[in-house]
Amino acid sequence: MARKMLIDGELDKTSEQEIHYDFDLFVIGAGSGGVRASRFSAQNGAKVGICELPFHPISSEEVGGVGGTCVIRGCVPKKILVYGASFGPELEDARNYGWEVNERIDFNWKKLLHKKTEEIVRLNGVYKRLLANAGVKLFEGEGKVVGPNEVELIQLDGTKISYSAKHILIATGSRAQRPGIPGQELAITSDEALSLEELPKRAIVYGGGYIAVEFASIWRGMGAIVDLCFRKELPLRGFDDEMRAVVARNLEGRGVNLHPRTSVTELVKTENGIKVRTDHGEELIADVVLLATGRAPNTKRLNLESVGVELDKKTGAVKVDAYSRTNLPSIWAIGDVTNRMNLTPVALMEGTCFAKTVFGGQPTKPDHDNVPCAVFCIPPLSVVGLSEEQAIEQANGDVLVFTSTFNPMKNTVSGRQEKTIMKLIVDAETDKVLGASMCGPDAPEIMQGIAIAIKCGATKEQFDSTVGIHPSAAEEFVTMRSVTRRVSAGKPKNNL
Template sequence: MARKMLIDGELSKPGEEEAHYDFDLFVIGAGSGGVRASRFSAQYGAKVAICELPFDPIGSEVSGGVGGTCVLRGCVPKKILVYGAAYGPELEDARNYGWEVNEKVNFNWKKLLHKKTEEIVRLNGIYKRLLSNAGVKLFEGEGRVVGPNEVELIQLDGTKISYSAKHILIATGSRAHRPDIPGQELAITSDEALSLEELPKRAVILGGGYIAVEFASIWRGMGSTVDLCFRKELPLRGFDDEMRAVVARNLEGRGITMHPCTTLTKLEKTEGGIKVHTDHGEVILADVVLVATGRLPNTKRLNLDAVGVELDNMKAVKVDEYSRTNIPSIWAIGDVTNRMNLTPVALMEGTCFAVGIHPSAAEEFVTMRSESRRISSNKPKTNL
């Protein structure tokens, strides 16, 4: 769905009395989209509040953290592990180029994990300062929508307080999905995989997307035995088929055991580890089973049904091309809308939202866009 900006869409009509609200904008969820929308709105002169669950490296229904999934439990910590895993094969290759590497090279998983946690704690602090410097009021607690212009905040001590807002923006993102199979509670998601206390010696991964493929590469690069199970003939569904085939060969070349056209049917806890059953009758013993089978929108605890905000069959918030719900004062951006679930998309949606609901910002944007077009049209033509 194409995103649009509601230019001057919220200007009051002549003679219409402006209602008084505690805030011009209240944002629920301080991930990439929510932080961007609140910061930009505040910089355009709006009185803005944002709420987020308390920080924890592993997200849950009662924990989160300013910065959101990508910063705290996604791209950033994952890249740290990817970089760490890359050194194993490089050290092995170094022997062939004259480097005398000791026969046994030790790897300290706990040290890498500690450095990863230090980094996301640092980033969590940076995002808080970004909000503070922009003049955004940050509340730690769980936000619920209790009316078209009212948010209830459940504070950390359990007490509740309500705030009114001209606009409410839902930006609560998504959470990893667990398949409905016997023993599913024995599996972990990408959240827990980024914070495991011990490096698994044997890992089974269910999923063929980039999260599954990346964790397979990470753990294999650190010396683990990895079995990758996925439903299609090749991993990375939706990508170019030739590239998928190359990736599959490279994964096998790294020593990852591939199980195409395979899913898991049951997990069992045993003394020797987790017994993993596949739909082909195979049984694999693992220390860790990672399920990377997609994510679901975080709408369960927002009270949206009671307010009348429409959700789709995946429980994602339904919005129009302006990111507006069926309730005119309530909006939603990012993964909670289940459109294109990527951080840069959430950032741009946050920008468009902030510009669209503030007339002065809209005028500034239109001026900037016109100037940009004028400069582009005056550029000399080149033949490349």
């Protein structure tokens, strides 16, 4: 296949030469982004090959699996565990709704683990069928780039075979990183946390991001004693400060022990468990220590720099332009490996745009503005658009902040002391809604609809003119009439 492609008004000159290649496209990495890009490219007439390591719930240099991090050792299994962890508190709440619940509530971790593994095995098979049905050739093994148009595949038996490709797409995602602290080998990462043979009775989580907060919620919901250590004043750096405070309050309310402004300095194995020392002189003991201090792009074994592909010196991420193209015209990259916006739906979008650009005759840039996301703590946080701090920093004029804090209707009977908070950020001059946040039950389900409105440029007046669904929490987004505060642009951000 040789198609001429127009990008920013210029002819892609690499398309002009008629050269025979084994594939029009070869994709390294069969996670969400890689599978999407390969399928859609094949549907546009391209001959596509894709490689991925053999399946295993816990990734390494030798194993991975079609479906990638999200499906096998990320979003999907995590959400299953969140559901499982939510039932314990729900059963407690049920008593005030008239349900006679026995005093003893048993939880079978191994049963849930088995069900979780069954589901990810099923999804692994689904993704393989999606590739096959699209006519994509799947290879099992490790892929490396050995030239601008050549990929080397190291097969399971160690043999190597090379394939030529007009275009190469890197979609290898990211991997959990371990901080360089003494004893870090005694700890686990999120990969292992999703496949523990035994549920820990005592767990220490080190990190303040969404993975740390989610696992603290999961294990606490299943009855474990959980300590959460993080370096800032509040968890979830980068999110709206007011919502961060709500999440911290909810974690404490559900029994998680918070250790703000705390760094872990050493892990020591003892007869009673793993001893964790902090920079405050604390010594904590746990059965399991989870290191959730960040992830890094999976580029180390791809041989990219040797063939001239530019990587970010600090993170190792593949540098790409607005169309996901590297400095070499034939090599592209999408998803977490580019470290742009590390969310599965974003990788899917980037994969779709890639296929349109290269094989669909429609040059399309991924749009990273107003991307909604969620933190699946219990209860969850979900946001779209600008936080209050970001809006103040970026706005030309004043910013109007609308908030609503209330007891969810369910809690008024159950007696649970946990409030829902919603927030809208509005440009005072244009009346445009710049951002929305919610922490409370069903927040991600509600925020998906709000994201459509904000993506369409909705104004506060249009929110106000929308009739709410009653009784629901969602209706609060269209009934917030009173300004909570008006803030002038340029006010320094409180970096908690």
